[in-house]
Amino acid sequence: xxxISRRGLLRGGVVAGAAAVVGGVTSAGQxxxxxxxxxxxxxxxHVVALRKALDDAAAGKVGPHGYDEKGRIIVKAGYTGVPTxxxxxxxxxxxxxxxxxxxxxxxxxxxxxxxQYKLDMNPHSPTPTYAxxxxxxxxxxxxxxxxxxxxxxxxxxxxxxxxxxxGNIKVKGGEWDPISAWVWDLTGxxxxxxxxxxxxxxxxxxxxxxxxxxxxTVYNVKWWHGVELNAVRRAVVKDCFFYGWIENPxxxxxxxxxxxxxLPLSGNTWAxxxxxxxxxxxxxxxxxxxxxGSQPSWAKFIGSHTGGQEAGQIHARxxxxxxxxxxAKYDAIGAMNTTALTIRGNTINNSAGGxxxxxxxxxxKVANPISGIEIVDNQVTIVAGASGxxxxxxxxxxxxxxxxxxxxxxxxxxxxxxxxPQIPGQTGGGFYxxxxxxxxxxxxxxxx
Numbered sequence: 151x152x153x154i155s156r157r158g159l160l161r162g163g164v165v166a167g168a169a170a171v172v173g174g175v176t177s178a179g180q181x182x183x184x185x186x187x188x189x190x191x192x193x194x195x196h197v198v199a200l201r202k203a204l205d206d207a208a209a210g211k212v213g214p215h216g217y218d219e220k221g222r223i224i225v226k227a228g229y230t231g232v233p234t235x236x237x238x239x240x241x242x243x244x245x246x247x248x249x250x251x252x253x254x255x256x257x258x259x260x261x262x263x264x265x266q267y268k269l270d271m272n273p274h275s276p277t278p279t280y281a282x283x284x285x286x287x288x289x290x291x292x293x294x295x296x297x298x299x300x301x302x303x304x305x306x307x308x309x310x311x312x313x314x315x316x317g318n319i320k321v322k323g324g325e326w327d328p329i330s331a332w333v334w335d336l337t338g339x340x341x342x343x344x345x346x347x348x349x350x351x352x353x354x355x356x357x358x359x360x361x362x363x364x365x366x367t368v369y370n371v372k373w374w375h376g377v378e379l380n381a382v383r384r385a386v387v388k389d390c391f392f393y394g395w396i397e398n399p400x401x402x403x404x405x406x407x408x409x410x411x412x413l414p415l416s417g418n419t420w421a422x423x424x425x426x427x428x429x430x431x432x433x434x435x436x437x438x439x440x441x442x443g444s445q446p447s448w449a450k451f452i453g454s455h456t457g458g459q460e461a462g463q464i465h466a467r468x469x470x471x472x473x474x475x476x477x478a479k480y481d482a483i484g485a486m487n488t489t490a491l492t493i494r495g496n497t498i499n500n501s502a503g504g505x506x507x508x509x510x511x512x513x514x515k516v517a518n519p520i521s522g523i524e525i526v527d528n529q530v531t532i533v534a535g536a537s538g539x540x541x542x543x544x545x546x547x548x549x550x551x552x553x554x555x556x557x558x559x560x561x562x563x564x565x566x567x568x569x570x571p572q573i574p575g576q577t578g579g580g581f582y583x584x585x586x587x588x589x590x591x592x593x594x595x596x597x598x
Contacts, residue, residue, distance in 0.1 A: 186304040188296070190239045196232045200225070201241070208244020208304060208316070215250070222246050222318055228253030236331065239296040244304040245316020245358075251324025252365070258300050259331040262348050265292035272402030275446075275479060275536040278342035280399050288399075291332075291348040297420060298374075299351035300328055303358050305421035310357050312427050313383040317359040326352045326376075327369040329396070341444070344396045349373035356414060357422040359383040367391040368408070370445045373398035380412035380420065381427035388435040394442025397449065403480035406449025408439050411465045411488060412456050426463040428487075429454075433469045440476040447477040453484035457510030457518075464509075464518055466490050475499065481506040481541060482530075489520040497529045503541030504530035504569070504580070509557035511549045521560035531570040532580055543569040543580035544596070546587050558586040564596045 186208050187201035203213055207223040215224035223246060227235065234255045241256075243249055267290055269282045282288045292298070305315040332347035349372045355361050361382055368376040368391065376392045379385050392408035411429045412418060439451040451473060454465055465488040474497045475482040481503035485491050487510045498504050505528060509520045523546060530543040544564060549557040564581070571580040581597050589595050 186244050187242045188239050193238050194236065197235050197237065200227055200235065204241070204243055204247065204249065207247040210246070218248050218320070220318065220320075222248045222320060224248045224250055227251040227256075227324065237300060240299055241301045242304050243301060243319055243321070246318045248320040248322060249301075250322045252322060253324075255325040256300060256327065257331050258328045258350065260296055260298075260348065260350070261294045262291040263294040264289050267400050270398075270400050270402060272404075273535075273537045274399060274403070275397055278339045278397075280343070291346060293348045293350055297354075298348060299354040299378075299420065300326060301353045302420060303355050303361075305357055308422065310422035311425045313357060313359040313381065315356070315358040315422065317361065319355070319358065319360065320362040320364065321353060321366060322362075323365045325367045325369065328352055329370050329372050342396070344370070344372045347372050347396075349398070351375050351378050354378045354380065354420055355382050355385070356380040356420045357382075357427065361385040363387045363390060365389050368393065370394040370396065370442050371408075372396040373400070375410040376408040378410045378412055379429045379432060380410075380418070381414050381422075381425075382429045382432070384431045385429070386433045386435065387437060388433070390437045392437065392439045392448060392451070394445030395448040396445055397479070403449040404455050404484065406480065407451070407453045407455070407484070408448045409434055409437070409452040411452070411454040411468065411485070413458055413463055413465070415456065415459060418456060426458045426460055428458065428463050428465045430466045430468075432465075432467070434471070434473065435469070436472045438474050438476075439478070439482075447475075447479065449480040450478060450484045451475040451482050453481070453506075454487045455484075457487050457512065459512060459515075461512065461516045461518060463512075464489050464520065468492070469494070471495050473497070475501060477501060478503070479535060481545070486510055487518070487520075490522040491520075492524045492526070493528060494524065494526045495528065499531050500533045501531070502533065502535030503545075504528070504532055504543035506542070506545045506547075507559070508545075508547045509549045509559060511551040511555045511557040513551060514555070517549075517551075517555050517557045519558045519560065521562075523559060523561070524563045525567065526563065527566040529568045530580075540571075540580070542582045543567070543571060545582045547582070547584035548586035550584075550586065556586055558588070560588045562587055562589045562595070563593050564589075565593065567596055569598070
């Protein structure tokens with residue numbers, strides 16, 4: 151996500167829930183979508199050819215690989231003799247398109263500039279360390295002249311709102327590495343920080359619908375996210391691998407999701423309108439999160455940390471099932487601002503926190519309650535985080551901004567979870583429920 155202050159992020163309401171099935175929707179605007187990719191000087195011929203194939207698909211021109219079962223035009227990236235696609239700018243995928251990257255490797259080498267960042271005062275891991283000036287600022291690269299994401303869907307104009315950008319999109323397979331081109335010659339703390347690499351996302355989708363991400367492997371993201379679903383309706387992220395993350399020193403660990411649910415506001419809109427459209431009807435299934443060979447694991451596997459600015463700007467109907475998360479630095483699953491949320495059958499190993507669900511009040515304006523939170527049959531093992539403290543294995547809290555703005559949590563079910571606290575002196579299994587949290591009739595909240 152684009153940089154935004156923590157104050158700007160913590161403004162919304164929370165709830166998550168059920169599941170969604172990706173359907174096939176073709177936008178009428180696709181026929182005019184030719185040329186959606188930038189012309190990038192210096193890119194290799196096979197990268198140029200891939201951009202052209204994506205442009206053709208967006209314009210409705212069928213290539214040699216035909217259609218898939220959902221009527222999407224297939225564009226294949228991987229083929230013998232071309233192991234790596236080095237992108238010098240963001241790759242744009244249009245509607246009604248499958249990018250089949252099986253067998254391909256994508257590396258970012260975007261133009262950069264030097265930017266001043268401010269060190270965040272939230273707790274962080276002890277390494278890598280940064281050396282800020284007296285006011286807390288330090289210099290590091292930032293992407294220049296293109297979007298700070300390896301792939302972005304086509305959004306026709308700045309007036310694009312809601313879920314109206316061309317949809318019915320799939321990205322399948324491939325290895326995606328946003329930092330390796332910058333870090334091969336680095337060692338020690340410089341390598342751990344990825345000093346020459348800019349922060350960026352890998353796959354970003356905004357103002358669209360019917361998105362599938364399947365079998366993708368993401369390596370070593372710096373600061374931001376592996377997959378960002380921002381104002382997306384109906385999405386599936388399944389059977390993917392997220393290995394390695396460079397911790398963001400400019401925001402707390404609550405920000406570090408491999409898969410992020412977001413909504414577009416003034417500071418985090420990649421394209422189209424900053425209209426607060428939430429992400430809804432999402433399935434996140436059978437993914438794996440862990441350390442890579444060179445970087446530790448993520449702070450969080452999946453969640454949201456951006457609240458809306460109006461009533462009802464809440465993510466909804468989200469299913470998180472069958473995923474395995476190793477060594478998360480924070481809450482492995484932290485779905486804030488999400489209603490109708492099912493978190494079921496996940497395995498969380500040796501993480502600083504387990505599962506956290508909470509609403510986010512629109513500060514000083516209106517409460518945004520959530521309901522229908524089901525946390526069922528998960529296996530959670532908690533260990534001390536970098537600061538030596540433990541977070542809860544399961545935590546459900548209301549947001550009590552003040553007596554006039556209480557975002558409650560209703561219709562909660564917590565049952566069947568297997569928890570290994572590994573917390574000296576603590577009993578009860580690491581479960582926590584705040585006031586203004588109510589449980590489904592006929593159920594008893596799990597406490598151990």
